[in-house]
Amino acid sequence: MKGEPFRIKMVEPIRLLGRAEREARLREAGLNVFLLRSADVYVDLLTDSGTNAMSDRQWAALVTGDEAYAGSRSWHELEEVVRRITGFPFVLPVHQGRGAEKVAIPALVRREGQFVLGNAHFDTTRAHIDLAGGRPVDLYIPEAADTATPHPFKGDLDVERLSAFLDEHGADAVAAVILTITSNTVGGQPVSLRNAREVARICRAAGVPLFLDAARFAENAWLVREREEGQAGRSPAAIARDFFDLADGAFVSAKKDGLVNIGGLVLCRDEELYRRLAPRVVAYEGFLTYGGMAGRDLAALAVGLEEALDPAYLAYRVGQVRRLGAWLLEAGVPIQEPVGGHAVFVDAGRLLPHIPPGRYPGAALAAELYLECGVRGVEVGSLLMGRDPETGEERRAPAEFLRLAVPRRVYTDNHLADVAEGLARVARRAAGVRGLRMTYEPPALRHFLARFRWEDAARG
Ligand SMILES: Cc1ncc(COP(=O)(O)O)c(C=O)c1O
Incomplete structure (x- = not known):
């Protein structure tokens, strides 16, 4: 069975803003996708948390x-x-x-x-x-x-x-x-x-x-x-x-x-x-x-x-996330393999080797993906790890990820195909993606509220 084990009874319109508008919204948000409005996002893969469609x-x-x-x-x-x-x-x-x-x-x-x-x-x-x-x-x-x-x-x-x-x-x-x-x-x-x-x-x-x-x-x-x-x-x-x-x-x-x-x-x-x-x-x-x-x-x-424990639902759920991962691999985008349960974790550290952890490759890729195609993912890496409370040193994450978390029962495969194509375009011009410098760092859980500028002053 290829199809979803449900049919759709209610729909919620979404839209893709033009490129110039996306850039304006992103700058207003201090290049932090957490600070974007959801109405300005086309496919929202920020989180699978609380974003489920109920039956x-x-x-x-x-x-x-x-x-x-x-x-x-x-x-x-x-x-x-x-x-x-x-x-x-x-x-x-x-x-x-x-x-x-x-x-x-x-x-x-x-x-x-x-x-x-x-x-x-x-x-x-x-x-x-x-x-x-x-x-x-x-x-x-x-x-x-x-x-x-x-x-x-x-x-x-x-x-x-x-x-x-x-x-x-x-x-x-x-x-x-x-x-x-x-x-x-x-x-x-x-x-x-x-x-x-x-x-x-x-x-x-x-x-x-x-x-x-x-x-x-x-x-x-x-x-x-x-x-x-x-x-x-x-x-x-x-x-x-x-x-x-x-x-x-x-x-x-x-x-x-x-x-x-x-x-x-x-x-x-x-x-x-x-x-x-x-x-x-x-x-x-x-x-x-x-x-x-x-x-x-x-x-x-x-x-x-x-x-959530229904086998037909779980086969569909895990299968959809895995498909997104397979499309990205086909396009040459490095991801955490094998794909896990709720999200595809793009290895931003490997895709953007010119950006060091302290310039947050995952967050830089999140900003770039939004600019490219209105898709919102989120950094899971050294930005999220924060600082050691004793030494004040930045903690190093196991890897610098851009997480594409798929809400449950919300998006179709066509939406995810748009995500994969957009990210593949970014990957083709990866060498030009810029790192981020923090201009505001909150004292705790900094990734939610931090603000950034692009490393390249000409663009920031
Ligand atoms: C593994 C794990 N634990 C705890 C939490 C925190 O849960 P909540 O967002 O409901 O506060 C999350 C949220 O994403 C999570 O992924």
Whole structure:
């Protein structure tokens, strides 16, 4: 079956601005595509987060949302679905993934300077570890940073480095291990079940809690089914459950595989931890039966979590992203291989070798792609990594990416063909693409609000 496993019931017009207008909009935005208006973007691949198209069943569920402050029926229905999918007895609602991080990470980091290890922490996770006084450490496998060499599970955590870290620093110095499935930072790359089992075994032996950052738990399960020996033909729900069963808890941004536009969850197994987390949810997010979501959001999420595990949907979803990657490779654009679950990660460092990391090749390519064809992608590289809070030094990313994240059920293959053709044109004139200098650097999460000028003064 080549076609999408859905038909389209509602459409939203989009338009492509002329070249001169695109340049004017980009300059107004300080060359930072985060600061563009979405109406000025033709195909928006900034993020797959909260940009999902909901199904007719989800829209129908919205109307049934119970907006009660306490004891909402929609909450109890969602809680039941989450328990069934994940097996976690304790479920807390939050408004989105970083809400989960704000609630849970300070409860895990017991004292200043404790390490939080992970395969590759996402930027907001890293920020919340920093804010909680912890020290984030990424232990991705060496293949993750080598975009040209395919490896089926570039999201894996390097278990040898994990054991060595625990031996060197002692388990007491480690607050938790967070396994991010799929690993967004290294290219939407999956974590194998084998690796997750090994990480869980090491954590259990050391007495260190293991958490999942499970924003893309369904896409990870699908890629495990496709790539891991012994997993072919298993249901994505069963594979996802195997991952949840290994962990002590999970943070979930529901804006990805929840197939909704807002929402999140904190999950745990230990009642004592739940009792520590619950008042934090009430203080920061809202009462325990809504946590920053409207009753209708809870209802739509309950449906979305189940739809995300449908094999026909996942085959379409992962297949569409992979097609975009194949078109780019045909055009000679270097990308992280193999293509992961939610996005194609263009290796801007390899495409633009004349631009050093400190001139942000990923962000420079994002600006150029918008100029070329009105498409918005986003840098995932040294700009996003920010600075070490102790030394003030810029942190070096594993690779300098331009991420093209594909919203779920939103764009057709024709849209993505326009993206591939536009980027191929930029690639043909890559040597002329200029690096960026920051003219404004915010103190934290700088990539969202930073402003730039082109390195070449004649153009900036
Ligand atoms: C792996 C991962 N963790 C956490 C988050 C944060 O979630 P949110 O944007 O819902 O706050 C994201 C968001 O993109 C993510 O990709």
